[in-house]
Amino acid sequence: MVEIFDELGYKKQTCKTCGQEFYSQVDRDTCGDAPCDEYEFIANPATDKPYNLYEIQKVFREFLESEGHTHVHRYPVLAKRWRDDVFLVGASIFCFQPWITSGLVKPPANPIEMAQPSIRLNDVDNVGRTGRHMTCFTMGTHTVINKEDDFIYWEDRTIELCHKFFEHIGINTEEITFIKSWWSGGGNEGPCYEVCCRGVELATLVFIQYETLENGDKKEIPIKVVDTGYGLERIAWISQGTPTAYDACFAPVVDKLKELTGVEINEDIQGRNAQIAGMMDIEDIGDLKELRQQVADSLNLSLEDYLKAAEPMEAIYIIADHTRCLAFMIADGIIPSNVKEGYLARLVLRRTIRFMKDLNMKESLADVMAIQLDFLSKFYPEIRDSEEHIMNIITLEEERYAATVKKGKSI
Structure with missing residues (x-):
């Protein structure tokens, strides 16, 4: 994992405000995420050109197809169609849990590119009032289902693709940080990186390698899943520098x-x-x-x-x-x-x-x-x-x- 950061010129650092470890191409005191860094893209776009939401979806799809991924059409937002623990799709990985991530069902493609409408109502009162909260947002993903006899890619390639995509849309990669963290959800967990630019998180790169047991312990699973989530509304927002994400999308x-x-x-x-x-x-x-x-x-x-x-x-x-x-x-x-x-x-x-x-x-x-x-x-x-x-x-x-x-x- 460290090898790709070395190849791309990222150095491991520690945020002097929150104490989190992160990787950046330049020396910096803070990790790049709020509240350690204030939004610096409003009226100051982070990309070479503005993209609306559907333009960024198209660019995301075409970029990943050029990198060997197969586009999969969005799943319904009604997750109850295939799982009994949630009503709605809250992230792209919901579409593949539990049947595909457990190996019981083959994925529709591998590796996958998808832009999945996702619904979260837990902070509905914040919608319209913060500039960024939405009930429905579009999660872009490149997802990989790795089996022992068919291992496609893991951390290095995932980080490389993320770096290349943001470079492709015109973000100065010296403004990007990869913050080390941990993710859990839907009965699985694993290490992750939160990818930030100018104070806002744009993507999360998750490497699912454990099952979360009822007692809170974790058990390594044979199928290793690359689960990435790109906030396409946020990417459109920072490319336009509008006052809110709503204006951009x-x-x-x-x-x-x-x-x-x-x-x-x-x-x-x-x-x-x-x-x-x-x-x-x-x-x-x-x-x-x-x-x-x-x-x-x-x-x-x-x-x-x-x-x-x-x-x-x-x-x-x-x-x-x-x-x-x-x-x-x-x-x-x-x-x-x-x-x-x-x-x-x-x-x-x-x-x-x-x-x-x-x-x-x-x-x-x-x-x-x-x-x-x-x-x-x-x-x-x-x-x-x-x-x-x-x-x-x-x-x-x-x-x-x-x-x-x-x-x-x-x-």
């Missing part, structure tokens, strides 16, 4: 929502908000309150004036994010309900309606969803194929929610 939807509502995005506020949020570990409403106060203070605004300007902008971002999440959920077979994955879809849907009401939007949720589907279907034909089904579900759920609100008011 769903700009056409955001622009249409601004047109409908008359809300103007204040880039100074949103950019400063994202920079300060990047330095914070935001877990609850108390953290959000602290974030808001810090941003207001840094801009010499009263908290009241800051909220008056920021909250409509945040609502725009939330609606754009949530409708994208709903499009994938419903297209992939989730029906909003009061139980299990259906409850999660209904949660996202009703939050969307509430934020639309905060903006006094006259349009229906179906009207807004039509904007999102028009945007998404250009890149995901299956979304277009499911358009009638999605719109029917959205319309029905909106009617049900209105009836529930009316009943509640009468009570």
Whole structure:
């Protein structure tokens, strides 16, 4: 593993702020990740040219195909189709656990390249408010299933590909750091590297080599899996240097929502908000309150004036994010309900309606969803194929929610 770092000119160092070990091509005091380093890409893009989300997906695919990987189409976001421990796909590796990673089923290709929509709702309250949190994000991966009689590549090649990809899209590799860490999830674990640039983590390179036992111990497994996760939204973001990741990734939807509502995005506020949020570990409403106060203070605004300007902008971002999440959920077979994955879809849907009401939007949720589907279907034909089904579900759920609100008011 150290050999490839030597070949590429990376030196092992220790962060003077957090104490973590990392590798960098230049001498530096900090590891390159927040909060040790502040975001340095807003209004200062990290690449030679800007990429939108779908351009970066295309470049990622073409680069890895040129390096011997086979493209695999995304899996449904409804992980319950093939596993019983989670409802939704939260990372690309979810698609291969447990059947492929255990060796019971052959992988669809090997090595694999894929851009997988992934859904995480554990920090839904942060969406729209931090500049970076999303309910649905796209995880790029080059995944390898290594067996004893068919060992393809491991740490050195993985690190080399990561370095070459970021160099390929025009990032100065002297700004990249590889931070040593440990990963666990889905019953497996192993060492990993978090790959950072200008204060933001862009990728995680995981080397799964253990099974996590019930007592917390680990057991070495015969199949060794290279599990990489590239945050394609974040890569698009740093390539554009926009105030938020939302502006970089769903700009056409955001622009249409601004047109409908008359809300103007204040880039100074949103950019400063994202920079300060990047330095914070935001877990609850108390953290959000602290974030808001810090941003207001840094801009010499009263908290009241800051909220008056920021909250409509945040609502725009939330609606754009949530409708994208709903499009994938419903297209992939989730029906909003009061139980299990259906409850999660209904949660996202009703939050969307509430934020639309905060903006006094006259349009229906179906009207807004039509904007999102028009945007998404250009890149995901299956979304277009499911358009009638999605719109029917959205319309029905909106009617049900209105009836529930009316009943509640009468009570």
